Amino acid sequence: xxxxxxxxxxxxxxxxxxxxxxxxxxxxxxxxxxxxxxxxxxxxxxxxxxxxxxxxxxxxxxxxxxxxxxxxxxxxxxxxxxxxxxxxxxxxxxxxxxxxxxxxxxxxxxxxxxxxxxxxxxxxxxxxxxxxxxxxxxxxxxxxxxxxxxxxxxxxxxxxxxxxxxxxxxxxxxxxxxxxxxxxxxxxxxxxxxxxxxxxxxxxxxxxxxxxxxxxxxxxxxxxxxxxxxxxxxxxxxxxxxxxxxxxxxxxxxxxxxxxxxxxxxxxxxxxxxxxxxxxxxxxxxxxxxxxxxxxxxxxxxxxxxxxxxxxxxxxxxxxxxxxxxxxxxxxxxxxxxxxxxxxxxxxxxxxxxxxxxxxxxxxxxxxxxxxxxxxxxxxx
Amino acid sequence: xxxxxxxxxxxxxxxxxxxxxxxxxxxxxxxxxxxxxxxxxxxxxxxxxxxxxxxxxxxxxxxxxxxxxxxxxxxxxxxxxxxxxxxxxxxxxxxxxxxxxxxxxxxxxxxxxxxxxxxxxxxxxxxxxxxxxxxxxxxxxxxxxxxxxxxxxxxxxxxxxxxxxxxxxxxxxxxxxxxxxxxxxxxxxxxxxxxxxxxxxxxxxxxxxxxxxxxx
Numbered sequence: 364x365x366x367x368x369x370x371x372x373x374x375x376x377x378x379x380x381x382x383x384x385x386x387x388x389x390x391x392x393x394x395x396x397x398x399x400x401x402x403x404x405x406x407x408x409x410x411x412x413x414x415x416x417x418x419x420x421x422x423x424x425x426x427x428x429x430x431x432x433x434x435x436x437x438x439x440x441x442x443x444x445x446x447x448x449x450x451x452x453x454x455x456x457x458x459x460x461x462x463x464x465x466x467x468x469x470x471x472x473x474x475x476x477x478x479x480x481x482x483x484x485x486x487x488x489x490x491x492x493x494x495x496x497x498x499x500x501x502x503x504x505x506x507x508x509x510x511x512x513x514x515x516x517x518x519x520x521x522x523x524x525x526x527x528x529x530x531x532x533x534x535x536x537x538x539x540x541x542x543x544x545x546x547x548x549x550x551x552x553x554x555x556x557x558x559x560x561x562x563x564x565x566x567x568x569x570x571x572x573x574x575x576x577x578x579x580x581x582x583x584x585x586x587x588x589x590x591x592x593x594x595x596x597x598x599x600x601x602x603x604x605x606x607x608x609x610x611x612x613x614x615x616x617x618x619x620x621x622x623x624x625x626x627x628x629x630x631x632x633x634x635x636x637x638x639x640x641x642x643x644x645x646x647x648x649x650x651x652x653x654x655x656x657x658x659x660x661x662x663x664x665x666x667x668x669x670x671x672x673x674x675x676x677x678x679x680x681x682x683x684x685x686x687x688x689x690x691x692x693x694x695x696x697x698x699x700x701x702x703x704x705x706x707x708x709x710x711x712x713x714x715x716x717x718x719x720x721x722x723x724x725x726x727x728x729x730x731x732x733x734x735x736x737x738x739x740x741x742x743x744x
Numbered sequence: 745x746x747x748x749x750x751x752x753x754x755x756x757x758x759x760x761x762x763x764x765x766x767x768x769x770x771x772x773x774x775x776x777x778x779x780x781x782x783x784x785x786x787x788x789x790x791x792x793x794x795x796x797x798x799x800x801x802x803x804x805x806x807x808x809x810x811x812x813x814x815x816x817x818x819x820x821x822x823x824x825x826x827x828x829x830x831x832x833x834x835x836x837x838x839x840x841x842x843x844x845x846x847x848x849x850x851x852x853x854x855x856x857x858x859x860x861x862x863x864x865x866x867x868x869x870x871x872x873x874x875x876x877x878x879x880x881x882x883x884x885x886x887x888x889x890x891x892x893x894x895x896x897x898x899x900x901x902x903x904x905x906x907x908x909x910x911x912x913x914x915x916x917x918x919x920x921x922x923x924x925x926x927x928x929x930x931x932x933x934x935x936x937x938x939x940x941x942x943x944x945x946x947x948x949x950x951x952x953x954x955x956x957x958x959x960x
Binding site for chain 2 (some may be wrong): 508536572573574576580583597600601638640641672676678679680689690691737
């Protein structure tokens with residue numbers, strides 16, 4: 364996989380409102396231009412000033428080209444462009460007064476740009492959604508009212524209502540499309556992050572982990588500092604491995620894999636996690652308590668039996684989950700636990716017992732001098 | 745007695761060479777090494793190792809698949825899995841495919857040499873991790889839809905396996921259960937044999953269900 368490009372470039376091109384919206388607007392602008400030219404040429408013999416009519420059509424054609432070019436470029440799509448667009452449009456609408464006689468205008472004649480004038484409203488609606496669309500509609504409405512000398516015909520009112528509806532619909536669609544766009548980009552980033560993590564995990568597995576394991580292996584045969592370095596390398600290897608496999612504890616139906624949950628507490632070369640191949644599913648709340656109890660028991664081992672090897676064994680029975688933390692340390696002398704209980708200080712043992720009893724489970728602690736200590740948690744499921 | 749012929753399969757050259765050197769120093773005859781699964785199958789056929797030390801994450805052909813093919817070509821060969829602890833499902837698949845031992849990569853050179861020696865003698869190289877996997881597999885089989893079909897563990901075998909899973913050595917298990925070491929080792933061997941017989945039985949049943957016995 365090549366190095367990841369910046370997130371902005373990873374958007375699927377041609378989907379977003381920023382691309383499709385402006386392309387559609389340009390198409391609409393040229394279609395309505397053709398319609399306006401056809402209508403006006405047909406009418407050229409009857410208008411008051413054919414020269415003004417042709418001049419207005421020329422301005423519309425020129426602005427159609429310039430504005431479509433500018434709208435297609437995000438850098439040029441500044442508020443200035445939108446204001447100029449609306450101003451040019453309103454000017455062509457007002458030019459109707461120079462082209463037509465007041466009689467023909469009062470008789471319900473179209474403005475020179477006709478539908479073409481609505482493209483500026485649509486641009487505002489795409490940019491500033493419903494609010495933008497309404498503002499531009501208002502501007503266009505005022506211009507139309509000026510054209511008819513303050514006496515709107517039925518046609519004027521009808522057309523303005525159509526423009527208003529178009530502005531609202533386009534504004535709303537633009538808003539929805541932008542939301543979809545954001546969701547899409549989020550999903551895209553998430554997917555990219557997962558792929559990147561997998562790629563890193565593979566590389567770490569193939570390189571770093573092998574070397575760390577090797578350092579640990581060769582160093583164990585050395586004395587003093589070499590041995591310490593080896594232990595450090597081993598710890599880092601275990602920690603990295605746990606980091607790479609994390610995330611598999613994702614809840615399904617409120618259940619989580621106890622093994623994955625316990626794994627982080629066992630990242631030490633002196634601790635071995637023994638478990639079935641398949642996930643051991645427990646309700647999330649129960650699994651969290653059990654994992655905390657295991658962590659407490661392991662802490663107890665490192666406190667009271669430094670240097671001892673420890674095993675965390677997870678077993679699945681039809682109606683219970685058994686978790687055993689065993690160490691090969693010096694063990695607890697006879698009567699020591701009872702003595703501690705008598706003195707009212709049980710510390711870790713008590714906390715483990717308390718957690719498991721609340722889940723309806725039991726804790727059995729067995730220990731003998733020189734035989735290590737075994738803490739067995741039995742949790743019903 | 746001539747030295748045991750060993751082959752080392754791992755895709756990481758530095759690791760592969762280090763393991764091979766450790767085994768060579770300990771008196772084994774490292775007849776071959778391979779960096780991917782396909783090469784392992786090919787080279788094993790030519791160099792006939794007695795023990796294959798097998799990593800599971802391999803390019804070309806997975807370690808599990810390579811184990812299957814090597815054992816199909818030479819049933820007397822023994823496979824010891826040397827793999828990362830996080831790959832438990834793969835390790836179980838390798839055991840089902842006929843591997844008889846499993847050691848985590850973080851194990852020391854001494855443990856490796858001990859495991860290869862035991863594997864070469866045909867004993868199961870039982871580590872705590874392997875015991876946990878095997879226990880889990882028997883429990884899964886027992887809880888399955890047709891519990892009577894597969895072999896079950898005797899209560900003594902279960903007892904032995906659970907102690908091995910807790911990190912006890914065969915000797916410690918023997919002391920605790922008042923048995924001889926030999927008996928403990930026999931129990932472990934039986935556990936392994938039954939699991940593999942079960943897998944072969946499973947294959948036969950699968951073949952029948954899939955209609956491969958139609959001619960008969």
